[in-house]
Amino acid sequence: MSSAAGPRHPKGPPRIEPTGRALPYLSALLDSSVGAKLVVALTGLGLVLFTAFHLVGNLKVFQGPAAINGYAYFLTHDLGILIWVARAGLLGLFALHVFLALRLHSRTAAARPVPYRYHATVRASAASRSMVLSGVVVGLFVLFHLAHYTFGAVKGAEVEPGRVVNYLDLKYRMPSGVEVHDVYSMVVAGFTTPWVVALYAAAQVVLFVHLLHGVQSSFQTLGLKNRRFAPAIRALGFLVAFGILAGNLLIVFGVLAGWAPPIHKSA
Amino acid sequence: MEREAAAETAAVQGADPHPTHHPMKLTLHVWRQKTRTAPGEMVTYPLDGISPEQSFLEMLDHLNETLIRRGEEPVAFDHDCREGICGSCALMINGLAHGPERGTASCQLHMRSFRDGDHVYVEPWRAAAFPVVKDLATDRSAFDRIIAAGGFVGVNTGGAPDGNALPIAKVDQDRAMDAAACIGCGACVAACPNASAMLFVAAKVSHLAQLPQGQPERRERAQAMVGQHDREGFGHCTNINECQAACPKEISVEHIAQLNRDYVTSTVSAVVKG
Numbered sequence: 001m002s003s004a005a006g007p008r009h010p011k012g013p014p015r016i017e018p019t020g021r022a023l024p025y026l027s028a029l030l031d032s033s034v035g036a037k038l039v040v041a042l043t044g045l046g047l048v049l050f051t052a053f054h055l056v057g058n059l060k061v062f063q064g065p066a067a068i069n070g071y072a073y074f075l076t077h078d079l080g081i082l083i084w085v086a087r088a089g090l091l092g093l094f095a096l097h098v099f100l101a102l103r104l105h106s107r108t109a110a111a112r113p114v115p116y117r118y119h120a121t122v123r124a125s126a127a128s129r130s131m132v133l134s135g136v137v138v139g140l141f142v143l144f145h146l147a148h149y150t151f152g153a154v155k156g157a158e159v160e161p162g163r164v165v166n167y168l169d170l171k172y173r174m175p176s177g178v179e180v181h182d183v184y185s186m187v188v189a190g191f192t193t194p195w196v197v198a199l200y201a202a203a204q205v206v207l208f209v210h211l212l213h214g215v216q217s218s219f220q221t222l223g224l225k226n227r228r229f230a231p232a233i234r235a236l237g238f239l240v241a242f243g244i245l246a247g248n249l250l251i252v253f254g255v256l257a258g259w260a261p262p263i264h265k266s267a
Numbered sequence: 268m269e270r271e272a273a274a275e276t277a278a279v280q281g282a283d284p285h286p287t288h289h290p291m292k293l294t295l296h297v298w299r300q301k302t303r304t305a306p307g308e309m310v311t312y313p314l315d316g317i318s319p320e321q322s323f324l325e326m327l328d329h330l331n332e333t334l335i336r337r338g339e340e341p342v343a344f345d346h347d348c349r350e351g352i353c354g355s356c357a358l359m360i361n362g363l364a365h366g367p368e369r370g371t372a373s374c375q376l377h378m379r380s381f382r383d384g385d386h387v388y389v390e391p392w393r394a395a396a397f398p399v400v401k402d403l404a405t406d407r408s409a410f411d412r413i414i415a416a417g418g419f420v421g422v423n424t425g426g427a428p429d430g431n432a433l434p435i436a437k438v439d440q441d442r443a444m445d446a447a448a449c450i451g452c453g454a455c456v457a458a459c460p461n462a463s464a465m466l467f468v469a470a471k472v473s474h475l476a477q478l479p480q481g482q483p484e485r486r487e488r489a490q491a492m493v494g495q496h497d498r499e500g501f502g503h504c505t506n507i508n509e510c511q512a513a514c515p516k517e518i519s520v521e522h523i524a525q526l527n528r529d530y531v532t533s534t535v536s537a538v539v540k541g
């Protein structure tokens with residue numbers, strides 16, 4: 001009943017013909033519900049990998065200012081052009097993930113125009129049914145997070161009573177004598193502010209919910225799941241989601257608890 | 268002996284020897300819609316004299332006889348075999364496709380699954396691709412077009428092939444049979460929050476993918492059937508697994524993973540060979 005399908009691309013995705021031309025081939029793939037979902041799963045897993053590396057790197061805050069500031073300097077200076085390649089890749093992953101997931105969702109919204117008067121569910125988990133909501137919240141948080149720590153646009157750090165310095169102007173002298181950006185003081189200034197702590201903690205819980213369904217769902221989407229491995233994959237999904245939650249909360253609350261003492265005695 | 272004696276005493280005392288056989292009274296809320304385009308509504312029908320031994324469809328017959336006697340239009344609903352093998356019956360009962368019993372089509376659901384005095388909501392499958400024809404009957408020809416798009420095998424005609432000419436491993440046989448059990452009822456679509464028919468498509472693709480006869484068209488089949496699925500206006504699969512719980516043949520979502528695998532391999536082979 002393509003006529004009853006309403007606004008949804010009436011001719012549907014064309015079949016993938018082996019023409020050897022990349023562009024029509026790619027657009028046919030991304031136009032198909034299974035093809036687009038495959039890309040959502042791959043980009044989702046890519047983002048999970050990034051999040052895990054990001055977490056491990058940030059745990060260096062507990063090794064003291066020299067460790068994390070040196071690491072940040074390595075990333076932004078020693079990697080040279082590579083950091084921009086990585087950033088572009090990450091932006092691409094994020095944009096593809098969000099765009100395709102939301103496009104699939106908006107098309108699927110047209111698949112049941114008349115809702116049930118009485119609806120019950122048997123298997124559907126709350127996490128699986130709220131992927132769009134949890135995803136959008138995580139996305140908005142990522143924008144805030146970038147504005148906060150990458151662009152220094154949210155708040156400054158009080159280095160001495162009454163003297164507030166923009167995050168990006170905080171400097172640190174490495175033991176080698178090089179003056180670098182003081183990421184350590186920036187993180188400490190952020191996570192000793194109660195509303196920042198609350199916001200980050202809440203966002204981590206939402207990310208946990210997104211990954212709770214997302215990780216194991218990716219395996220199914222990629223065809224890497226069967227009945228025998230399903231429990232193991234569900235456990236893996238939980239471990240990944242929980243590990244990311246626990247690690248990130250450790251940073252947020254650890255700094256709040258004073259495990260990373262401030263360099264500048266402002267308080 | 269003892270039980271007979273007990274039944275006899277009960278009969279003498281005027282009690283029903285099988286207390287579950289008491290006729291039940293239910294309040295039905297049924298979707299009524301005159302034509303494809305007419306606006307529909309839920310209409311309430313109190314109904315008594317329902318036997319717990321009746322099937323759900325027999326209970327609807329009972330309702331229809333009552334309506335006909337009153338000179339009202341009977342409720343239209345699809346049915347054929349009434350033994351769970353044809354896939355015609357399609358009722359959303361209290362928000363669950365084919366009602367509360369697992370692994371059961373509406374025709375095999377018995378009224379003993381309900382309690383005296385219950386309110387029961389009966390609605391048609393809801394999906395853009397399954398437009399309502401009348402009352403509880405929907406047009407499920409979208410499934411026929413998905414099958415036509417690729418759910419077939421090319422074979423030579425002629426004499427019956429020798430039974431043992433093509434050995435098939437037991438595991439493959441079992442998996443193919445599990446998928447082939449799909450009766451095409453559409454409960455997976457009805458139950459899916461996305462109105463996706465991925466379990467149906469997967470059952471058909473996976474059933475043929477397990478068998479040697481299904482190999483020649485295997486790659487094209489996954490592409491063609493998924494393409495037709497999308498064209499019909501079904502939603503995408505988000506691995507919620509509600510379909511597996513609703514399916515009267517308990518088809519596993521494992522077959523959706525098989526469909527996804529076939530989709531990936533056919534995509535990759537199109538790149539490599541193209």
Ligand code: HEM
Pocket residue numbers: 037040041042044045047048051097098101102105128131132134135136137138139140210211213214215217218219221504505506
């Ligand atoms: C604006 C941000 C985001 C939005 C709107 C979003 C939205 C979605 C949606 C709608 C899905 C599909 C759910 C489904 O089909 O069941 C999904 C899946 C997924 N997301 Fe996100 N997401 C976002 C950010 C993220 C981030 C930051 C990560 C990782 C850290 C992530 C990891 C995943 C994973 C692993 C999946 C599973 C793919 C699958 O179900 O096959 N997402 N996302």
Ligand code: SF4
Pocket residue numbers: 448449450451452453454455456466467470513514515516517518
């Ligand atoms: S997969 Fe199950 S629910 Fe879906 S059409 Fe086949 S038998 Fe019905």
Ligand code: FES
Pocket residue numbers: 345346347348349350351352353354355356372373374375450
């Ligand atoms: S009427 Fe045939 S399966 Fe129910």
